[in-house]
Amino acid sequence: MPVSAPPEEVLDVLRRQDPQIADVLLGEARRQAETLQLIAAENFTSPAVLATLGSPLANKYAEGYPGARHHGGCEYADAAERIAVERATALFGADHANLQPHSGSSAVLAAYAALLRPGDTVLAMGLEHGGHLTHGSPANFSGRWFDFVPYGVDAETGLIDYEQVAALARHHRPTAIVCGSISYPRHPDYALFRAVADEVGAYLIADAAHPIGLVAGGAAPNPVPYADVVCATTHKVLRGPRGGMLLCTAELAERVDRAVFPFTQGGAQMHTIAAKAVALGEASTPAFTAYAHRVVEHARVLAAALAAEGFALTTGGTDTHLITADPAPLGLDGRTARARLSAAGLVLDTCALPYGDGRGIRLGTAAVTTQGMGAPEMAGIAALFTAALRDEPEETARVRAEVRELTRSFPPYGR
Numbered sequence: 001m002p003v004s005a006p007p008e009e010v011l012d013v014l015r016r017q018d019p020q021i022a023d024v025l026l027g028e029a030r031r032q033a034e035t036l037q038l039i040a041a042e043n044f045t046s047p048a049v050l051a052t053l054g055s056p057l058a059n060k061y062a063e064g065y066p067g068a069r070h071h072g073g074c075e076y077a078d079a080a081e082r083i084a085v086e087r088a089t090a091l092f093g094a095d096h097a098n099l100q101p102h103s104g105s106s107a108v109l110a111a112y113a114a115l116l117r118p119g120d121t122v123l124a125m126g127l128e129h130g131g132h133l134t135h136g137s138p139a140n141f142s143g144r145w146f147d148f149v150p151y152g153v154d155a156e157t158g159l160i161d162y163e164q165v166a167a168l169a170r171h172h173r174p175t176a177i178v179c180g181s182i183s184y185p186r187h188p189d190y191a192l193f194r195a196v197a198d199e200v201g202a203y204l205i206a207d208a209a210h211p212i213g214l215v216a217g218g219a220a221p222n223p224v225p226y227a228d229v230v231c232a233t234t235h236k237v238l239r240g241p242r243g244g245m246l247l248c249t250a251e252l253a254e255r256v257d258r259a260v261f262p263f264t265q266g267g268a269q270m271h272t273i274a275a276k277a278v279a280l281g282e283a284s285t286p287a288f289t290a291y292a293h294r295v296v297e298h299a300r301v302l303a304a305a306l307a308a309e310g311f312a313l314t315t316g317g318t319d320t321h322l323i324t325a326d327p328a329p330l331g332l333d334g335r336t337a338r339a340r341l342s343a344a345g346l347v348l349d350t351c352a353l354p355y356g357d358g359r360g361i362r363l364g365t366a367a368v369t370t371q372g373m374g375a376p377e378m379a380g381i382a383a384l385f386t387a388a389l390r391d392e393p394e395e396t397a398r399v400r401a402e403v404r405e406l407t408r409s410f411p412p413y414g415r
Contacts, residue, residue, distance in 0.1 A: 039347060039349055044412045098248075120175040122178060130182060169200045177193060185317070186320070210236055213321075220319075229256060298365040302379075305378060306325055326353055334353075337389060
């Protein structure tokens with residue numbers, strides 16, 4: 001069993017006290033170890049991060065901030081949070097960092113709370129073009145509390161239409177502009193967004209939930225010098241625990257902190273903050289820099305191989321860890337493709353397609369790169385896609401067997 005399985009002493013307790021949950025944990029460990037994790041938002045944390053998540057800090061209530069808690073006994077909680085903040089500001093060159101948000105959406109909510117008031121106008125990428133739920137979905141708090149104006153991508157190139165961004169900003173005079181997405185595989189032009197924001201007197205919020213790990217490794221441009229507030233997650237390519245993070249200027253530090261606590265959240269999850277500190281420490285190493293660049297290299301290889309297999313790539317390729325593609329040339333929609341691939345042990349997501357009625361597929365190379373796979377394996381994965389999509393029982397079984405063999409050669413947590 002890989003290291004991702006619970007330690008034996010934990011399993012012994014669970015088997016006696018709650019065998020149902022013990023079975024769930026072991027089942028999930030087997031699922032992760034025997035299928036290919038190609039979801040762009042997922043990765044494998046280090047054993048050190050996993051150990052920290054299960055540490056005694058999980059017991060500690062620590063509302064407030066270091067040196068100003070609403071509970072006693074916070075000296076070690078304070079130390080963990082200070083280390084996390086110091087590592088984040090050093091790694092990304094930010095004036096200030098807040099590691100308390102429970103998720104990326106929580107971080108975005110806090111950024112809006114710090115800078116906006118209900119009814120303010122916000123310019124953000126349209127959801128059908130790659131924007132996130134927090135970028136104005138009517139089902140989300142963002143779409144209910146603020147007046148979102150969507151910008152999109154060019155119909156021919158699939159790239160952000162910066163002329164449209166500027167024109168919409170001049171017309172609507174938004175209070176804030178959001179740059180960032182969940183399925184746009186190219187780097188935003190942060191300098192251009194900054195110039196547009198300055199022209200219309202808007203705040204610039206960078207939602208860097210996906211690329212922040214690449215930023216940490218020097219494999220993507222850093223939004224910190226351009227944005228007033230950067231919202232991010234600490235999982236995905238950054239390879240830390242599931243959670244959020246905010247980076248901002250010194251002038252906005254107090255507003256951002258108060259927007260997190262007490263406005264949008266209560267007590268911080270100190271075991272998660274300590275695990276974020278561990279991940280940020282790991283991301284500061286030369287080994288992580290090399291890893292981040294391999295992630296991008298592998299995404300480009302996989303994207304080219306998928307194109308050769310007949311998939312239509314949005315934007316024609318990728319600059320990042322993620323790939324978005326339309327399987328329509330193969331006679332399939334995204335949901336059907338995802339189901340067939342999942343049956344063969346290839347786990348990924350669907351995504352919206354600009355200017356189309358159907359859905360595409362979205363995948364990433366962060367997790368398989370963590371497992372140690374290289375460019376040859378990326379090309380092999382693309383071939384497995386084509387075989388699995390035929391939806392022939394014998395082919396599906398063959399692909400599933402090849403996936404198991406591949407993951408045995410590249411287990412998530414060591415050999």
